Amino acid sequence: MFKYLDPTQPQVKAAAEQIKPTRRQFLLSLAAGALTVSVAPVLANKKAVAAAEQYAQDFLSIDADGTITVIAKHFEMGQGTTTGLSTIVAEELGADWSKVFVKWAPADATRYNNLLWGPMQGTGGSTATANSYMQLRQAGAVAREALLQAAAKRWSVPVSELAVSNSVVSHAGSGKSATFGELTAEAARVEITGEPQLKDSKDFALFGRHIPRKDSPAKTDGTAIFAMDVRLPGMVTAVLARSPRFGGKLKSFDATAALAVPGVLKVLETSRGVAVLARDTWAAKEGRDLLDIEWDDTAAEKRSSSQIFEDYAKLAETPGAPYKKEGDAEAILAAGDADFEATFQFPYLAHAPMEPLNAVAHIHDGMCEVWAGSQFPTIEQSTAAAITGLKPENVHIHTVYAGGSFGRRATPDADYIAEAVEIAHRLGDGTPVHLVWTREDDIQGGRYRPLNLHRVKARLGDNGLPEAWHHRIVGQSILTGTPFEPFLVKDGIDLTSVEGLSDSPYPVANITGELHSPASVVPALWWRSVGHTHTAFAAEVTIDALARKAGRDALDYRIELLKDHKRHSDVLQKLRESSRWGQPLGKNQGRGVAVHESFGSVVGHVVDITLDEDGGLSVDHITSAVDCGLAINPDVIRAQVESAIVYGLGAMMQLAVTLDEGYPQEDNFPTYDPLRMPQMPAVEVHIVDSSLDTPTGIGEPGLPPIAPAVINAIASITGEYKTRMPLSEEGFYFA
Amino acid sequence: MTTLRINGQTVQVDATPDTPLLWVIRDHLNLTGTKFGCGVASCGACTIHVDGEPTRSCQFRLEDAEGVEITTIEGQSDKAFTAVQTAWRELDVVQCGYCQSGQIMAATALLRENSKPSDEDIDDALEGNLCRCGTYQRIRAAIHLASEKMEA
Numbered sequence: 001m002f003k004y005l006d007p008t009q010p011q012v013k014a015a016a017e018q019i020k021p022t023r024r025q026f027l028l029s030l031a032a033g034a035l036t037v038s039v040a041p042v043l044a045n046k047k048a049v050a051a052a053e054q055y056a057q058d059f060l061s062i063d064a065d066g067t068i069t070v071i072a073k074h075f076e077m078g079q080g081t082t083t084g085l086s087t088i089v090a091e092e093l094g095a096d097w098s099k100v101f102v103k104w105a106p107a108d109a110t111r112y113n114n115l116l117w118g119p120m121q122g123t124g125g126s127t128a129t130a131n132s133y134m135q136l137r138q139a140g141a142v143a144r145e146a147l148l149q150a151a152a153k154r155w156s157v158p159v160s161e162l163a164v165s166n167s168v169v170s171h172a173g174s175g176k177s178a179t180f181g182e183l184t185a186e187a188a189r190v191e192i193t194g195e196p197q198l199k200d201s202k203d204f205a206l207f208g209r210h211i212p213r214k215d216s217p218a219k220t221d222g223t224a225i226f227a228m229d230v231r232l233p234g235m236v237t238a239v240l241a242r243s244p245r246f247g248g249k250l251k252s253f254d255a256t257a258a259l260a261v262p263g264v265l266k267v268l269e270t271s272r273g274v275a276v277l278a279r280d281t282w283a284a285k286e287g288r289d290l291l292d293i294e295w296d297d298t299a300a301e302k303r304s305s306s307q308i309f310e311d312y313a314k315l316a317e318t319p320g321a322p323y324k325k326e327g328d329a330e331a332i333l334a335a336g337d338a339d340f341e342a343t344f345q346f347p348y349l350a351h352a353p354m355e356p357l358n359a360v361a362h363i364h365d366g367m368c369e370v371w372a373g374s375q376f377p378t379i380e381q382s383t384a385a386a387i388t389g390l391k392p393e394n395v396h397i398h399t400v401y402a403g404g405s406f407g408r409r410a411t412p413d414a415d416y417i418a419e420a421v422e423i424a425h426r427l428g429d430g431t432p433v434h435l436v437w438t439r440e441d442d443i444q445g446g447r448y449r450p451l452n453l454h455r456v457k458a459r460l461g462d463n464g465l466p467e468a469w470h471h472r473i474v475g476q477s478i479l480t481g482t483p484f485e486p487f488l489v490k491d492g493i494d495l496t497s498v499e500g501l502s503d504s505p506y507p508v509a510n511i512t513g514e515l516h517s518p519a520s521v522v523p524a525l526w527w528r529s530v531g532h533t534h535t536a537f538a539a540e541v542t543i544d545a546l547a548r549k550a551g552r553d554a555l556d557y558r559i560e561l562l563k564d565h566k567r568h569s570d571v572l573q574k575l576r577e578s579s580r581w582g583q584p585l586g587k588n589q590g591r592g593v594a595v596h597e598s599f600g601s602v603v604g605h606v607v608d609i610t611l612d613e614d615g616g617l618s619v620d621h622i623t624s625a626v627d628c629g630l631a632i633n634p635d636v637i638r639a640q641v642e643s644a645i646v647y648g649l650g651a652m653m654q655l656a657v658t659l660d661e662g663y664p665q666e667d668n669f670p671t672y673d674p675l676r677m678p679q680m681p682a683v684e685v686h687i688v689d690s691s692l693d694t695p696t697g698i699g700e701p702g703l704p705p706i707a708p709a710v711i712n713a714i715a716s717i718t719g720e721y722k723t724r725m726p727l728s729e730e731g732f733y734f735a
Numbered sequence: 736m737t738t739l740r741i742n743g744q745t746v747q748v749d750a751t752p753d754t755p756l757l758w759v760i761r762d763h764l765n766l767t768g769t770k771f772g773c774g775v776a777s778c779g780a781c782t783i784h785v786d787g788e789p790t791r792s793c794q795f796r797l798e799d800a801e802g803v804e805i806t807t808i809e810g811q812s813d814k815a816f817t818a819v820q821t822a823w824r825e826l827d828v829v830q831c832g833y834c835q836s837g838q839i840m841a842a843t844a845l846l847r848e849n850s851k852p853s854d855e856d857i858d859d860a861l862e863g864n865l866c867r868c869g870t871y872q873r874i875r876a877a878i879h880l881a882s883e884k885m886e887a
Contacts, residue, residue, distance in 0.1 A: 078831030078868045212827060219832030220823045222768020222808035226833060229767035237762065262751050280762035281771070282754045354772050354780060354833040354867045403770075403833025404867050439773040635827055639873070643830060646869025669777035669865060678858035680871035 028146055030188035034061040034069075037143045058111065059139040060089055062147075066099050066167055066181030070136075073105040073112035073121060074128040075374055076215060077353075077402040077409070078643070079699040080636035081128045083214045087632055088133060091206040092140025092199055094164035095180070102214055104399035107377035122376040124410045124526070126599035126697025129632060133695055141196035143187070150186035151178055165205075201693065210635050215401070226401045228436070230360045230371040235432040236265060238423050239284040239441075241291050242273040245300035245662040246446055247521030250274065250293065257290035267291070268426050275423050281436055301521050302662040305451065309345055312453040312474040312518070316343070320472055320514035321492035323502045327510030332468035338457040340545040345724040346475075346534040347656035348664075349449035349527050350672060355403020356442050357416040361424040362432035367394045368424075372417050373402025375409040379483070383414035384421045406647065407526040411447065412482035443672050444664040448657055449527030450476040450520070452497075454538045464550035465561065468510040471538070473497060477517040478524045492517065496526065500535030500598060500704065505565045506543060522659075528647055529700040532598040536704030537711070540594035541721050544712040548719075554712060555581050555593050555606075562595070570688045571595055571604045571625045578686050579606035579623035585716075588612055589620075592713030594705035599697030601628040603641065607681075607709040611717050616735030617727070619649060619681040619710060624702065626685065629692035637698050638685040644702030645683055650675035652707035654728040679734040737797050741766075742810025752798035757781045759797050760807060768808040768836045772865065779864030782837040783807050789844040791863075808836045814885060815846040822880035830868035838864050842878050850885050852878060 027038040037060040061069045070086040082102045090100045105112045109121045115131040144164055151169040152159045155176050163170050170177035201207075218224035243249065253274050255267035263283025268275045274291055278284035303311070359372040361384070368388050374380055374397050385392040402409055414421075420435035427433060437445065452475035461467030477494035479485050488495045493515055495502070501513055527533060547557035555576060562568040572595060575581065585591060588610050595604035608621040624641050631637055654673055658665045666672040707725070715721045722730050737748045741764065748763050757774075760766045760783070769792060772780030776791040783792045784806040819842050822828075829835050838861065845852055845860040852860070857878050866874070 076831075078829075080830070212824070213829065215832060216824045216827060216829055219829040219835050220820050220839060222766075222836050224832050225767070226770075228771065229761075231765050231767070280750065280754070280758050282758040282762070283751070285774075352867060354770075354778070354831060354865065356771065401832065404831040406867070439775070439778075639827065639830060639870075642872055643869040646871065647867065668775050669773050670775065673777075674865055674867060675869070675871075676863075676865065677861045677871045677874070680869075680875070683872055 028142070028188050028190060028192065030185060033184070034063045035143065035146070035184035035188050036061040037139050059136060060143055062143065062180050062184050064181050064184055066096070066179050068093070068095050068100045068167070068180070070100060070102050071105045072102050073132065074123040075104060075399050075402055077373065077375070077405040079128070079640060080213060080633065081123070083211060084129050084632050084636060085132055085136060086214060087206050087211050088136040089140040091204060092137045093144050094167070096167035097206065097211065099167055107374070107381040107395070107397040109378040121378045122410065124375065124407065126601070126699040126701065129695045130600060130697060137198055138196060141198050142192055145192060145196045146187040146190040147180055147183050149190045150183045154178070154186060207630065207632050208634060211633050213636070224401050226355050226403050227358050227360060227372045228355055228403070230400065230434065232360065232362060232432040235360065235434055236277045236279065237281045237284045238275045238277045238420070238433050238435045239281070239288050239438065240270065240273050240275045240419055240435065241288050241293055242441070242445065243295050243300065244444070245295070245297050245302065246523065247300040248295040248297045249299070251296040252294045254292040257292065258287040261287040261290060266427070268423060270419065270422050270426060272419055277423070277427070277433070284436070285438060299521065300662055301659065303659065304661055305347065305659045308451055308659070309453060312451070313343065315474045315516045315518065316453055316455040316472045320474070320516040322513065323493045323498040323515050324511055324513035327468070329468040329470045329510040329512040332510050333457050333459055333470055336459065339460045339549045340456070340458045340542055342456050342542070342721065342723045344454040344456065344534070344538045346452040346537070347658065347725060348451050348522070349651055349655055350443045350657050351406040351408035351527055352442060352672060352674065353402070353404030353406055353408055356439055357408070357437040358435060359417045359420040360432060360434045361420040363388055363421070363424045364430045366390070367396060368421060369396045369398065370417060370421065371398045371400055373405065373409055374399045375402065375405055376411065376414070379412065380414045380417045383418045387418060387421045388425050406528040407530070408447065411525065412484065415447065439669065440667045443657065443666050443668060446523040447525035448522065449533055450478065450522070450524040452534045454534065456538055456542055458542055458546055460546055460550055464552060466506065466508045466543070466546050469508045469512070469542070471501060471513045472516070473501070473514070474516040474518065475534070476520045476522070476524045478526055478530070480517065496531045498535065499531040500596065501539055504539055505568060505597065506539070506561050528644065529598055529703040532596065532700070532704035536594070536596040536598070537708045540596060540705060540708035541711050541723065544592070544594070544708070544715065545721050548715065558593070558595060566691055567602045567627045568595060568597065570691065571602045571627050574625035574686050574688050575604050575606050575623060578625065578684070580608060580621065581606055588717065590713040590717035592709045592711065592716055594709035594712060596704040598701045598704050601626065601696045601698060601701040603701045603705055605645070605705050605709040607706070607713045609710060609713045610735070611714060612735060615730070615732040617653070617714070617732050618735040619679070622681050622683045624683065624685045625688055626698070626702065627688040627690050628698045628701065629690050629694050629696040631687050631690070632695055634687055637687055640698045641685045641702035642683050644700065645706050646675050646680065648703040648706035649710070652710060652725060652727060653732065653734055654726050656726050737801060739800055739805060740803065741805040742807060748797065750797055752796065754797045755793050756783065756795045756797060756800055756805070757792040760792060766807050766809050770833055770836055772834065777863070777865070778834070779841060780834050780837040782840040782864065784840065784844060787844070787847070789841050808840060811843060815881070816843045818881040818884040819843050819846065819877070822877040822884060826873050826877045826880060828870050828873040828877050830870055834864060834866045838866065838874055842874070842881065845878065846881060846885060851882055
C-alpha cells in the first residue's frame, strides 16, 4: 500500500539505503547458550555508529540443541509470512527445515522497521517478503559463515573445504562433521568482517520447492492462539456501543438495564462510545443491547449511498486535480464520438476478516501489555503510550496469529487496539481487558474501501489502438489526515486513489486523468489491493471494450499494446499457452481476460463463465499467470492468488455496505455474504519464470484483475460491459 | 450451575441458562479451538459436534445442553478426524486458520456419514462454513484426500 514512498524524503532515503545490500555491521553473541545474529547498518555519522548495537536487528538465533529461531518482524494473517521469512533464513543458512521455528518480533521500529516504508514497523502493501529478503539472507549468511569458521578452526582445515547441509557442517577429506548446535559457542566468538558471501542462486535448495507451512499443525488442531483466544487471569470482556451513524457523538446514556444483566460488571463512557464490561462475551453483548443511548448526529453522515453516488456523478462532470496529462484527449474526444464511454460505480466494502477485531490490554506495574494480531506495531505502541501516559518502550505488544486482515488491522490510529487500551486505562485498576467486536460491529463499523465513481471516455485511432482516454475519478482519500499523508498525498492527489491508472502501462498518446477527493466522515481504509480494487477494473474493462470495438482479440490486443513491458508480456504469453483461450465455447459460455500490475507484481487471469438468461452466473474455470519475481514458496504464491480470486469474486458479485440516511444496511454474513464453497471455481495458477531475481508482492496482486476478467467474459456473451458493482445490483447472482 | 458432558468429561458451568454454548466453551471452559465468527449461524466457525451431529454452538443454548455429548476440536481423535487433519496438513489448506476448526469439524462429520463424498456432497455439507482467505479449493481436495486415507 505504500509503493509510492517519496525517495526525496530523508526517512525514506535512509530506509532505501538500508534495503540495498551495502555495508553492514554484523554482531554475533552467545546469550543463554544460543548464537544470536544481529545486523546493524553501518551509518555515516559517529553518533549513529555508537548506536549501532542498539539498532542491531536480531533476526536469528541457534540454540546448542540445534533449534533455529527466526524472528519475524511481520505478523501472520494467513499470507504465509511465518513460512516465507523463515525459509529465506533457512535457505541461506543451510538449515534443517524441521529445526526452524518462528517467533514474532517485539514492537521496536529502530530494529524491525519495514525497509520499504521508512521508520515504521508494519505489514501491508504486499511488502513483507520483498523488504525482508536481503536482510534475512544476510542474517543467514553471517551465521553460516561463523559456523563454517568455527568448524574450520576446530578441525584446522580451510573453510573452502567445508560443506553445509541440513544444519550440519562437514569436511569431506577427514570425514568430520558437526551440527550447528555443537558449533554455536565457538561460532559466537568468530569475528565477521565485511559482507558475508551470499549463496549462489544455483545452489538454492529450498526456494522454489514445496515447503510445508509452519503454521499448519497449530491451525489444524485448535491450538493456534489468536487474540480472540488470549486468556489472562482476572480478564474481563468489553464490548463497545459506537455511534450507529458515522460522525455521531455520544449525547447521553442510561446503563440501568445493562447493569442488571447477570455477568455485567461495569459500564464506562469512552471517547468512542459506551463500553460494557462483563465476565463473558455473551453477558457483555446482552448488556450492550440494553443500553439506552442518545446520539448527537449533528456532524454525522446522513446521506444514503445512492445520494453520495449522485453527488459524485455531478462532481465527475467538473475538472478535478490532474494526476496524468499527455497530449490533448479533450480535443480529440470533442471532435467525434467516443468509442467507449462509461460511468463505473464501486460501493463501500467492509473487510470482514473471519476473526472479528479484538485485542487484550493489560496495564500494570508501569507498563501496558497488548495482545493483538498486530499489523502496525509502531502506531499501536505509540498510540497506547499516548493514551496511558507511558513511554513507548513501556508498551509491550505481543503479536499473535491474526484471523485475516485484508487491510483491516492496519489502521493509522490503532483503532480497536486503542479502544482496548483506553478501556483498561479508564478502568484504572490493572484488570486485563479483552475488547471484542461483534460481526455487526465489523460490518457496520466503517473503515471501508471508500465508495468510488469513475467517468471514462475513450476513442480509438485509425489503427484500432487507443488514441484518447479521458478519466475522472471521484473517491474519498484514504490517506488524508493520517501519518502517511506527507508521503503519499501530493498536490491534492492521494496516490492510493489513482494507483494502477496513473502508472498504467498502456500506451495512449492523449490521456487526461483527474481526481476529485470529496471529504467524508465515513472512515476509509485500504482494502486488499487498495486503489487497484477500482482502478484496475475501470482500466481493464475499458481496454477490453476498445478491443471489442476495434474488432480485435482481447488477449492479442493486450499483447500488442504491452509488448514493451516484459513482465506483462511474459504473463500474457503464459496465459496464451496455459489457458483455454481460443478453445470453443458452448451455449451461454463466455471467456474474459484481464492483466494488471500492483505491488511490484503482474497477474493476469483468463476466466471461463456460464451465464443463464436470468443472470445466474457460474465462474467455471480460471487460469492465472503471475510474475512475482523470485518465487520463494510456489505453493504459498498459488494459495495467495487463489485467495485473492475468492476475495475479489465475492465482492464483485454481492458485497456492498449500503448507507440509508447514513445507517449501514448490511450487518452480518446473511446480508454481507462472501463467496462460499459451491461457488468456488477451479483455479489453476501458473508462476512465470521471472526476469527478476528478487521477490515482489503476492498478497494483493491477484485481486485487481479478477473482477474485470469476469465482466469481460460477460461482455463476450452479451456484448455489454457491466460497470456498476456489485453485480447483484444488476440482477446477477451466483448460479 | 449446569452440568455438561464435553470431550468425554463432566464439567460444571456457572453461566446464565440462555448463554450460547459457544461462549460457555470459549469463555468459561477456555477451550478456544472453537471460534466466534458471526454469532448468527452464518459462518460455521463455531461448529462443534452434539451427539455426533455438526452443530453451530452460537445457536445452541446452555439450558439445552444437559444430557448431550459435546465434542470440540480438542476432543477429536478418531480415524476420520486424523485423516482430515493429515490431509489438511499435506495440502497446506490453511491460511489465516481462523475458520479451519469449523471446517475440519464439518469435514470430519461429513466423512463419518459418507466416506466417499462427491464434490456436490462437499458443497452441501460445507456451504455454511465461510473462509475469507478462500481456501475452498484446497478444502475440497483435502476432503477427497482424507476419504482416500480412510480407505487405505
